[in-house]
Each structure stands twice: as structure tokens, then as C-alpha cells.
Amino acid sequence: SSSRSQHRLFSTAFGYPGVNSTYDYVVVGGGTAGLTLARRLAAHASVAIIEAGGFYEVETGNASVVPLLSLTGLAFLDPAETFLPQPLADWSLVTEPVVGAAGRRIHYAQGKTLGGSSAINTMSYIRSTRGAYERWAEIVGDDSYEWDAMLPFLKRSVHLTPPDLAKRNSTAAPVVYDRSAFDPAGGPMQVSWNNWVDPTLAWMAKAVGQAGLPLSDEGFVSGSLVGQGAWVPSTIDPERATRSSAETSFLREAIEETNLIVYTHTLAKNILFDTASLPKATGVSVNTAGLDYTILARKEVVVSAGVFHSPQLLLVSGVGPVSTLQSLSIPVVADLPGVGQNLWDPIQIFVSYQADTTSGQVLTADPATAPRYLEQYFTDASGPYSSAAGFLAAERVPPSYRSGLRSETLAKLSSWPEDVPELEYITGSFVGPNLTTIATVAVVMPLPFSRGSVTISSRDAADPPVIDLGWFADDADLELALAGLKRLRNDIWNTPVARQHRVGKELLPSPGVQTDKQMREYIRQNASPIWHACSTCAMGKAEDVEEGKAVVDSHGRVFGVDGLRVVDASAFPFSMPGHPQSAVYALAEKIAEDIMKSA
Numbered sequence: 001s002s003s004r005s006q007h008r009l010f011s012t013a014f015g016y017p018g019v020n021s022t023y024d025y026v027v028v029g030g031g032t033a034g035l036t037l038a039r040r041l042a043a044h045a046s047v048a049i050i051e052a053g054g055f056y057e058v059e060t061g062n063a064s065v066v067p068l069l070s071l072t073g074l075a076f077l078d079p080a081e082t083f084l085p086q087p088l089a090d091w092s093l094v095t096e097p098v099v100g101a102a103g104r105r106i107h108y109a110q111g112k113t114l115g116g117s118s119a120i121n122t123m124s125y126i127r128s129t130r131g132a133y134e135r136w137a138e139i140v141g142d143d144s145y146e147w148d149a150m151l152p153f154l155k156r157s158v159h160l161t162p163p164d165l166a167k168r169n170s171t172a173a174p175v176v177y178d179r180s181a182f183d184p185a186g187g188p189m190q191v192s193w194n195n196w197v198d199p200t201l202a203w204m205a206k207a208v209g210q211a212g213l214p215l216s217d218e219g220f221v222s223g224s225l226v227g228q229g230a231w232v233p234s235t236i237d238p239e240r241a242t243r244s245s246a247e248t249s250f251l252r253e254a255i256e257e258t259n260l261i262v263y264t265h266t267l268a269k270n271i272l273f274d275t276a277s278l279p280k281a282t283g284v285s286v287n288t289a290g291l292d293y294t295i296l297a298r299k300e301v302v303v304s305a306g307v308f309h310s311p312q313l314l315l316v317s318g319v320g321p322v323s324t325l326q327s328l329s330i331p332v333v334a335d336l337p338g339v340g341q342n343l344w345d346p347i348q349i350f351v352s353y354q355a356d357t358t359s360g361q362v363l364t365a366d367p368a369t370a371p372r373y374l375e376q377y378f379t380d381a382s383g384p385y386s387s388a389a390g391f392l393a394a395e396r397v398p399p400s401y402r403s404g405l406r407s408e409t410l411a412k413l414s415s416w417p418e419d420v421p422e423l424e425y426i427t428g429s430f431v432g433p434n435l436t437t438i439a440t441v442a443v444v445m446p447l448p449f450s451r452g453s454v455t456i457s458s459r460d461a462a463d464p465p466v467i468d469l470g471w472f473a474d475d476a477d478l479e480l481a482l483a484g485l486k487r488l489r490n491d492i493w494n495t496p497v498a499r500q501h502r503v504g505k506e507l508l509p510s511p512g513v514q515t516d517k518q519m520r521e522y523i524r525q526n527a528s529p530i531w532h533a534c535s536t537c538a539m540g541k542a543e544d545v546e547e548g549k550a551v552v553d554s555h556g557r558v559f560g561v562d563g564l565r566v567v568d569a570s571a572f573p574f575s576m577p578g579h580p581q582s583a584v585y586a587l588a589e590k591i592a593e594d595i596m597k598s599a
């Protein structure tokens with residue numbers, strides 16, 4: 001069953017609901033990590049994927065396919081409690097009231113579809129820093145997480161296509177990247193650049209430069225995040241300018257080249273254990289449209305259900321803090337205090353103005369110009385529809401703001417490696433009233449000091465997990481957010497270029513928000529997720545288990561049980577500065593190799 005089948009029908013790749021079956025490996029969650037890992041394992045073994053969603057191309061149309069729509073598909077990105085649900089591709093998670101953020105409940109988008117969050121994210125492909133990977137290695141006591149050792153795994157998942165400068169057609173947006181950071185062979189995930197440059201983003205990049213952030217000379221994929229990322233690449237297939245996700249890459253390849261079996265619209269309800277001696281995971285009980293059945297694993301169960309659902313599945317299956325399990329009368333399989341703890345969730349704060357330039361969203365919202373751009377997209381894979389996010393910058397808190405920070409906050413910052421950015425900036429251009437352009441710069445604090453948590457209120461995996469984001473639980477985060485907000489307003493938005501292009505009064509926060517107190521209030525009222533949550537089943541050392549700081553070892557193996565791993569963003573030891581998807585793919589590649597070596 002493990003050899004490559006040359007002439008498999010597409011339909012052969014899908015499981016038969018309701019029929020109990022057995023495979024070598026059962027992977028829960030056909031998302032970013034799950035599909036990557038499953039595709040690699042399926043080259044050598046029989047593998048089943050259990051995925052709660054289906055194919056997003058079928059179920060949400062172009063919303064997750066056309067790059068521009070990844071930013072206008074506000075149903076996914078809207079953090080308000082009143083968001084418009086997209087139940088076929090998003091879990092519709094709403095958090096508990098966030099105490100530090102004016103008691104708001106946040107809609108936290110998470111992909112419920114093949115490809116998981118790689119199918120609904122904003123597609124920036126960035127790698128973290130050398131220092132961050134070194135810290136990962138230290139925390140988990142395993143040198144193989146250092147940058148030089150991880151680089152082959154970072155390279156393995158992706159195929160790079162250089163930017164098409166003719167289609168980008170902009171001298172204002174020079175692309176810089178290091179070719180040697182990619183492998184010419186590489187994996188099935190496509191990484192490339194937008195085939196168009198948004199005119200508003202182009203001058204905003206200049207403004208960020210005038211505020212003292214120089215153009216990076218190697219880009220943001222080579223282990224350094226300093227200055228301007230010089231137009232970071234996206235997970236985009238440049239040929240037709242469509243999203244490349246774990247589904248279009250790893251799953252499609254697995255369907256063609258392996259015997260991987262996929263169960264779509266199937267919810268993993270419980271991990272099954274043989275509790276005779278050391279509890280051993282033996283499979284998963286699942287439900288497809290009301291049918292209950294079991295999928296057994298001869299070798300291992302791998303949980304890749306994402307930052308909120310991986311801890312949930314462990315908890316409902318009896319793996320977690322004893323107090324939580326007992327309060328819901330769940331039989332204890334393993335007492336692991338850290339399951340659902342240590343949630344890291346970076347946030348973003350916006351400053352925006354109306355701009356005197358146009359933007360992709362305006363051109364495509366205007367009935368006079370939209371048809372022409374649609375035609376351009378379909379015939380040439382270029383123009384505004386072909387373009388997602390694309391501009392990012394990073395720095396340490398500059399000295400003039402640093403001097404205003406409390407000594408406790410400075411001490412906390414100094415605990416991080418020197419190459420780790422403390423503030424990141426993301427530019428955006430949106431459509432406003434009467435087809436005006438709204439230009440926005442967000443500041444992100446990539447390494448929050450506050451911790452949230454995930455727990456359960458019922459034994460049923462079909463009920464949503466209970467999420468406490470914990471924003472601003474640590475005052476240092478509010479202080480940094482305030483420094484970042486001032487940096488945006490006083491410097492970036494005050495540069496000659498920004499003054500030249502901004503129109504009228506500040507829209508966000510608004511001129512009335514001036515004192516530190518008012519700005520803190522604005523931050524609490526408007527902080528938004530950037531969807532980089534992680535570490536709820538944190539990787540660490542055995543000695544950190546009791547304190548609740550570690551759930552899995554450096555091979556992703558869950559402490560205290562056998563035959564069970566967690567491999568996804570929940571296993572990160574901390575939030576990787578930059579954007580996380582590159583690290584999720586790399587982690588899946590690395591653990592897949594681990595599993596195959598030890599099999």
C-alpha cells in the first residue's frame with residue numbers, strides 16, 4: 001500500500017465515510033503542517049488525513065484563490081464579533097472577552113479547509129532570524145533547530161520563481177532577495193512576487209525609508225529582519241497568479257504521487273489510547289456528517305489541528321491539566337499541565353489616512369475600471385487582482401523611544417537575541433467611501449510578553465474551544481504598543497513623502513487622540529489579531545513539563561504518552577518574529593524526516 005501508484009484516479013485519494021480503517025499513520029488536520037507532513041510520510045507508508053473542511057476552491061469560490069481577494073475577503077479578516085461567517089472555510093472562532101482590550105470578543109480566523117490557514121492567510125512568505133532559531137534550539141535542547149540546520153528544511157518545502165519585473169512594472173519597488181536561500185529543486189509550495197505594484201504601497205515604502213529604515217540588502221528570507229524587506233515574496237503561483245497553499249502543493253502532489261487517503265468534512269472527536277501500560281495512541285474516533293467510526297494507526301497519530309484545535313483535541317482525549325480534565329469528568333490519560341497554556345499572540349495597531357493615490361482595491365471596486373483589470377488578470381496573470389500583501393519592515397525600538405521605556409520593560413526586551421526585531425510595520429491600501437484610497441500602516445509587536453490560553457468547556461470536540469488571548473496582560477506590551485504608535489504617527493506618517501500623499505486629517509486614531517492616556521485607550525479599543533498565534537502545545541525539555549512550559553519534545557512527541565505527536569504552530573516554543581508560515585512548513589518537513597528515520 002505504500003508504493004507509488006502510477007495510475008490512481010483522483011477519487012481514489014478519498015476515504016469512504018463510515019467504514020473503520022487502519023493506516024500506518026493518521027494525521028489529524030489537513031492544514032499547513034498536516035498536509036506537508038502527510039505528503040512526506042505517504043512516500044514511504046500508508047497515511048490517512050482527517051480534515052474537518054473540504055476544498056476551498058469549491059466551497060468559497062475565488063475568495064481564497066485570487067491574491068487581491070485575500071485582503072478584501074473581509075469575512076476572514078474581520079476581527080469584530082459581528083463578522084460575516086464563512087462556515088465552509090473558517091472555524092468562526094470568537095474568543096472570550098479580552099480583558100486588556102476593552103473587553104472585546106475577537107473573531108479569530110482559522111482555516112477550516114484543506115490547506116488550513118495557508119488557504120486563508122495573506123500570503124507573505126518571510127523567515128525568522130538566526131537568533132530566533134538559536135533560541136528555539138536552546139529552549140528545546142536540540143541544536144538541530146539552529147538556523148544552519150533548519151535552512152535545508154526551510155528550503156525543502158518551497159520552489160522560488162524570481163519576480164517578473166516587466167509585469168511588476170515599477171522602479172519604485174526594487175525587489176531584493178538572496179537566491180541562495182532557496183533550493184533550485186525545492187518543494188511543491190510556490191513562492192514568488194506579485195505581478196503588480198500597488199501605487200499607494202510604493203510611496204508608503206519610501207516613507208518608511210525616510211523614517212530611517214534602510215532597504216535590506218538580502219531581503220527577509222535569509223535569517224535577518226532589518227530595515228525594509230524590499231518587497232517580500234508571497235505564497236503565490238506566478239504562472240496564473242493564484243494562491244499556493246498546502247492543498248494546491250503538497251496535497252495535489254500526494255494525490256498524484258502517493259497513496260495518501262483523505263477524509264474530508266470529517267471531525268476528529270477523540271484520540272483513542274491503549275492504556276494497558278504507558279498510554280499509547282492507537283487511532284482516532286471521527287465523525288463525518290453524523291456518521292461515527294474509527295480510523296486506527298498502526299504506528300502513530302500526528303495531531304496538526306492548529307493552535308486552538310490541537311490543544312482542544314488533546315484535552316477532550318484526556319491529555320492535559322488534571323484539574324481541567326476532572327472538572328469535565330474526562331478520564332485522565334496523561335497529566336500535562338502545559339496543554340493549552342503559553343498562547344503567544346502578536347497584535348497589530350493601525351494608523352491611517354486617506355491617500356492621493358489609487359490602489360488595487362479601488363481599481364477593482366470601480367465599475368469603470370474593474371472589467372479591464374479582470375481581463376488583464378485572466379489573460380496575463382498581472383494587474384491589481386494578481387497582487388496580495390507585499391511590504392514589510394522591522395526594527396528594534398529606536399533610541400529616542402527606547403529611552404522612554406521603563407527599566408522592567410527594557411530588561412524584558414534585552415532577554416531576546418539581538419537580531420530579533422521588536423517592532424514590525426505592515427503597509428496596506430484599502431478602498432474607502434466614494435472610491436477613495438485609505439492608506440494604513442500597522443505596527444506589530446512580534447514578541448508579546450502577555451500569555452493567553454486555550455481550554456474546553458465540554459468533552460465534545462464539535463463545541464468550540466475556549467480562547468483567552470491574554471492581550472496586554474503584561475504592561476510591557478502596552479508600553480511597546482504606545483512606542484510603536486508614536487513611531488508611526490510622529491515619524492513614518494510625518495515624513496516628507498507621507499505628508500505629500502496623505503489627504504486631510506488622520507482617520508485612525510484621529511486628531512483628538514493625543515495624550516498617552518488617550519492613545520492607550522485607542523490601543524485597547526483597536527488592537528487586532530495578526531493571526532500568528534502559537535505555542536499552546538509548546539515544544540520544550542522534559543524538565544519543563546511539570547511547570548506547564550512543555551508539552552512535546554524536540555521531535556514533536558507528546559510527553560507522557562506513546563505514539564502521539566503534535567506538529568503545527570501550536571508546537572512552536574514561542575512566536576517566531578517575521579511571519580510564521582515558513583516555520584510551520586519547515587517544522588513539518590523536519591518532523592516528517594524524523595519519523596521516517598526512526599520508523
Ligand SMILES: Cc1cc2nc3c(=O)[nH]c(=O)nc-3n(C[C@H](O)[C@H](O)[C@H](O)COP(=O)(O)OP(=O)(O)OC[C@H]3O[C@@H](n4cnc5c(N)ncnc54)[C@H](O)[C@@H]3O)c2cc1C
Binds near residue numbers: 115580
Ligand atoms: C487570516 C490569516 C492571515 C495570515 N497571514 C499570514 C501571512 O501573511 N504570512 C504567514 O507566514 N502567516 C500568516 N498567517 C499564519 C499562518 O497561516 C499560520 O500560522 C499557519 O497556517 C498555521 O498552520 P497550522 O498547520 O498550525 O494550522 P492550520 O493550517 O490552520 O491547520 C489546521 C487544520 O486542522 C483542521 N482541524 C482542526 N481541528 C480539527 C478536528 N478536530 N478534526 C479534523 N480537522 C481539524 C483545520 O480545519 C485545519 O485545516 C495568517 C493566518 C491567518 C488565519
